[in-house]
């Protein structure tokens with residue numbers, strides 16, 4: 225049994241199917257009878273990069289987006305708070321972004337929505353540290369996309385769904401949160417900082433630029449003025465800061481204040 229088959233939640237495990245010859249049949253478009261059926265009753269975890277992209281799509285600060293559209297959950301067995309998209313309080317727990325014409329945040333839809341009908345497991349190679357991936361199909365009974373004639377390789381699907389950038393950003397964050405010392409749990413002081421620097425980048429921007437941060441720390445290799453303006457540079461800075469704050473390592477260095 226592969227890692228994903230043994231560690232996936234039971235609900236998903238029963239629907240996983242191996243991709244036998246490296247390709248699969250699937251298409252999703254407004255013509256399928258189940259169109260938008262999958263955008264309901266979801267436990268949709270958001271990564272920090274998902275939060276950033278969705279907030280920008282909706283012209284909201286990350287703080288406003290988190291307040292309006294998410295719940296904070298602590299998943300069973302996890303020492304860390306996670307952010308879930310809050311479904312609407314209707315009888316079908318509908319995603320707040322679904323419309324009869326499809327997803328209204330399609331260009332910046334979350335990683336999980338892009339990845340379906342695949343499930344991705346990733347781990348680091350023990351010796352050289354590169355990310356190893358494996359993919360399965362998640363076969364939902366209601367999903368008629370599998371009846372469509374279009375075939376894809378995994379690589380074609382990743383490219384078509386714009387997943388490379390999401391994987392790269394999500395991998396950088398996963399690298400930190402799966403560190404054995406982080407998995408042991410965080411202190412009460414560390415948790416609010418972890419949440420802010422992971423998910424609430426606009427508040428993190430205030431922490432960096434409206435405090436004495438730059439008097440106290442150097443960040444090797446980061447152009448701080450670019451971080452002020454460019455969300456992706458700020459995202460990288462937030463991960464560097466968390467690496468220092470939680471693990472005492474990385475490019476953030478206390479300034480010599482003698």
Ligand code: SF4
Pocket residue numbers: 251252253256258259260261262263340366367368369370
């Ligand atoms: S259930 Fe499948 S085919 Fe139908 S809308 Fe969702 S992903 Fe597309």
Ligand code: SF4
Pocket residue numbers: 262263264266319320321322323326327328329330333334337
């Ligand atoms: S974000 Fe878009 S694709 Fe994802 S569940 Fe909501 S409506 Fe569907």
